[in-house]
Amino acid sequence: xxxxxxxxxxxxxxxxxxxTIDDLSALKPPANPDSLPDRIAPVETTLWSVxxxxxxxxxxSDSDYHLLLADxxxxxxxxxxxxxxxxxxxxxxTYTRExxxxxxxxxxxxxxxxxxxxxxxxxxxxxxxxxxxxxxxEIHPALRIAR
Numbered sequence: 001x002x003x004x005x006x007x008x009x010x011x012x013x014x015x016x017x018x019x020t021i022d023d024l025s026a027l028k029p030p031a032n033p034d035s036l037p038d039r040i041a042p043v044e045t046t047l048w049s050v051x052x053x054x055x056x057x058x059x060x061s062d063s064d065y066h067l068l069l070a071d072x073x074x075x076x077x078x079x080x081x082x083x084x085x086x087x088x089x090x091x092x093x094t095y096t097r098e099x100x101x102x103x104x105x106x107x108x109x110x111x112x113x114x115x116x117x118x119x120x121x122x123x124x125x126x127x128x129x130x131x132x133x134x135x136x137x138e139i140h141p142a143l144r145i146a147r
Contacts, residue, residue, distance in 0.1 A: 002120055002140050003083045004091060008039060016049045016116055021071035021078050021133075024048065024119065029135040033121040043119040048139060052080075053110045055131075057102055065099050067142065068131045072112055078133035079122075080115050080142040091141075098145050105147075117142040 004012075030040055039045050052069035055077070060066050063084035070077045082102065085095040105111050120140035125132055 002081070003087045004118070004141060005088045012039075012045050012118065013047055015047065017046050018049045021050055021052060021069060021076050022074050024050070024137045025076050025078060025133040025135060027135055027137060029121050029124070029137070032123075033136065034123050040121060043137070044121065046119060047116060047143075048119055049114055049116040050139065051112060051114055054102070054105060054113050054145075055110055057106075065102060067102065067115070067139075069115060069139070070110075076133070077131045078137055078139070079131060080117060080139040082142050083140075094143055095141070098142060101145050111147060114144075114146050115139055115142050116144040 027043055030036060050069070051072060053072050054067060055070050056068040058066055063086065065082040067080035067082070068077060069080050082098050083095050085092040085099070105113070117139040118141065120138045122136045122138050124134070124136040
């Protein structure tokens with residue numbers, strides 16, 4: 001589900017819904033998101049758009065880009081992820097493009113960007129996982145990042 005390679009991906013909404021990191025972080029998470037076989041509507045079926053300060057990014061062991069995003073007003077944070085282009089052939093150009101864009105921003109001090117992607121409830125890792133939203137919500141996959 002996190003790479004949009006699942007059969008249900010074809011049924012997701014494509015209209016962008018503006019929101020804030022604060023609003024996404026306030027959503028009630030499922031009890032055990034890892035055990036659910038399907039997306040949790042409407043949070044995981046909506047294409048969200050948030051304005052955020054890109055505080056940092058790094059490449060995880062699975063080759064995904066992890067983005068640390070902060071609300072420009074409150075400072076609350078959540079993660080965004082851009083999957084490895086090798087994960088899904090049909091999205092390879094999208095993931096490659098967005099990763100190159102983030103790399104190009106790397107020299108700028110915490111730019112404000114707009115990130116569009118689907119909501120995803122990940123399991124809450126807890127301390128010391130600084131930056132994860134308290135409810136585990138992420139923008140995953142992040143499909144479009146722009147200044």
